Amino acid sequence: MSEKKRLVINSGNLFDSITGTIKENQTIVIEGNQIVWVSDSGSFEKEKNDTIIESAGKTVFPGMVECHIHLSMNGEINMERAQLRTKRDMYHFYSLVNAQKQLASGFTTIRDAGSYDGIMPSLRRILDYGVFAGPRIVNSDKGVWQWGNQESVYPEALLAWDREHDQVIAGVDNVKHAIRDLKYRGATYVKTATTGGVLHGMESKVSFSLWTDEELIAIREEAHRNDMHVAAHAHGKAGIDKAVLAGFDTVEHGSFMDEESADLMIKHGTYLIPTQMAAMGLISPALLKTMPPEVQKKTIEVDSAMKTNHKMAHEKGVKIAIGTDAGTPGNYHGNSGTEIALMVKDVGMSPVQALQAATIEGAKAIWMDEKIGSIEKGKLADIIISDNNPLEDISVLEKWKNFSHIIKDGKVMVKNGILTYFSPVEKPPL
Numbered sequence: 001m002s003e004k005k006r007l008v009i010n011s012g013n014l015f016d017s018i019t020g021t022i023k024e025n026q027t028i029v030i031e032g033n034q035i036v037w038v039s040d041s042g043s044f045e046k047e048k049n050d051t052i053i054e055s056a057g058k059t060v061f062p063g064m065v066e067c068h069i070h071l072s073m074n075g076e077i078n079m080e081r082a083q084l085r086t087k088r089d090m091y092h093f094y095s096l097v098n099a100q101k102q103l104a105s106g107f108t109t110i111r112d113a114g115s116y117d118g119i120m121p122s123l124r125r126i127l128d129y130g131v132f133a134g135p136r137i138v139n140s141d142k143g144v145w146q147w148g149n150q151e152s153v154y155p156e157a158l159l160a161w162d163r164e165h166d167q168v169i170a171g172v173d174n175v176k177h178a179i180r181d182l183k184y185r186g187a188t189y190v191k192t193a194t195t196g197g198v199l200h201g202m203e204s205k206v207s208f209s210l211w212t213d214e215e216l217i218a219i220r221e222e223a224h225r226n227d228m229h230v231a232a233h234a235h236g237k238a239g240i241d242k243a244v245l246a247g248f249d250t251v252e253h254g255s256f257m258d259e260e261s262a263d264l265m266i267k268h269g270t271y272l273i274p275t276q277m278a279a280m281g282l283i284s285p286a287l288l289k290t291m292p293p294e295v296q297k298k299t300i301e302v303d304s305a306m307k308t309n310h311k312m313a314h315e316k317g318v319k320i321a322i323g324t325d326a327g328t329p330g331n332y333h334g335n336s337g338t339e340i341a342l343m344v345k346d347v348g349m350s351p352v353q354a355l356q357a358a359t360i361e362g363a364k365a366i367w368m369d370e371k372i373g374s375i376e377k378g379k380l381a382d383i384i385i386s387d388n389n390p391l392e393d394i395s396v397l398e399k400w401k402n403f404s405h406i407i408k409d410g411k412v413m414v415k416n417g418i419l420t421y422f423s424p425v426e427k428p429p430l
């Protein structure tokens with residue numbers, strides 16, 4: 001008998017994210033941070049140092065993947081006031097608590113889509129060390145951005161800050177340098193935008209990219225050469241199609257995609273990250289009334305276009321993974337289960353497809369499917385044990401309390417919505 005300490009999830013009903021089926025009475029054995037054995041409970045042999053979580057009647061599924069959030073943003077309705085009243089270093093602490101909300105809601109891996117520079121690479125490292133409870137982080141640091149898509153309306157003092165924070169470049173050589181620099185700073189993928197945004201006023205062109213085709217191809221080539229995938233924020237069709245044709249891996253938002261865009265995405269294998277929660281947050285009456293009338297109109301148009309076009313994309317067969325844009329106004333961390341429910345309600349996925357989008361498809365979209373996204377021997381032990389079966393009622397995923405155990409990296413970190421992990425690390429493995 002081995003003297004190793006093992007964590008055993010005994011006799012649960014296991015969701016196989018690869019085949020989309022439930023296998024009853026399965027036992028999972030974890031050693032360190034890895035799954036080392038999965039099979040019928042009948043053939044499990046207990047060892048003396050085993051810690052056993054009895055899971056009869058419970059549903060066991062892979063830790064979920066959130067492909068689009070902003071950890072340093074809190075979802076404040078009044079963004080400008082929040083920015084003016086927050087000291088720079090406070091964002092580190094907000095990012096940690098937001099990461100923990102993601103973990104407690106079942107997301108053991110998150111992809112940050114842009115936070116203040118330097119915060120995410122540090123948070124990623126400290127969570128990898130096991131110093132705090134938190135998800136694994138894939139991050140773009142501050143990303144690379146097009147400049148001048150819309151006129152800035154910042155006062156001069158903030159314009160200087162904005163220029164310093166945002167990585168703004170032009171030309172193929174500068175693009176390559178910027179991506180190498182992001183890698184050096186600790187980014188693990190590349191985020192950019194090929195259209196303007198929703199909130200930037202009517203001058204923001206949601207269907208126009210300042211990047212030339214040569215620059216877009218250079219972004220993709222240099223990122224892939226550095227083992228980083230590439231994501232494009234894109235609302236309008238022109239920007240979506242340009243990103244897909246340049247070989248980008250994921251399109252974020254995809255609001256005004258049409259059938260031609262969908263066909264291109266299928267041909268190129270591009271993932272869509274719908275972020276419907278972002279539009280839902282913005283169209284709440286409390287938030288809408290804070291916007292100028294023309295921006296209100298644009299926001300409502302984006303919300304309704306997303307619903308129609310994402311459904312069309314799913315029906316045609318575009319690959320979809322889960323992302324909410326949490327952190328944007330009215331869109332709070334810890335609610336990503338609702339985005340999964342929206343995939344069933346508005347996009348037309350079956351509950352099985354929606355849970356696959358949140359697990360194995362998310363892992364593929366962010367190039368991590370060799371390590372996470374399914375419960376298999378050799379994969380990292382990121383596992384959720386749920387009192388209720390989300391395939392019978394998808395809203396199970398919206399309530400943290402349903403998850404009796406959330407295991408990340410082989411450690412039980414959350415029980416029924418409450419963080420239970422306090423680091424035993426006396427010395428980080430520097």
Ligand SMILES: [Zn+2]
Binds near residue numbers: 069070325
């Ligand atoms: Zn975003």
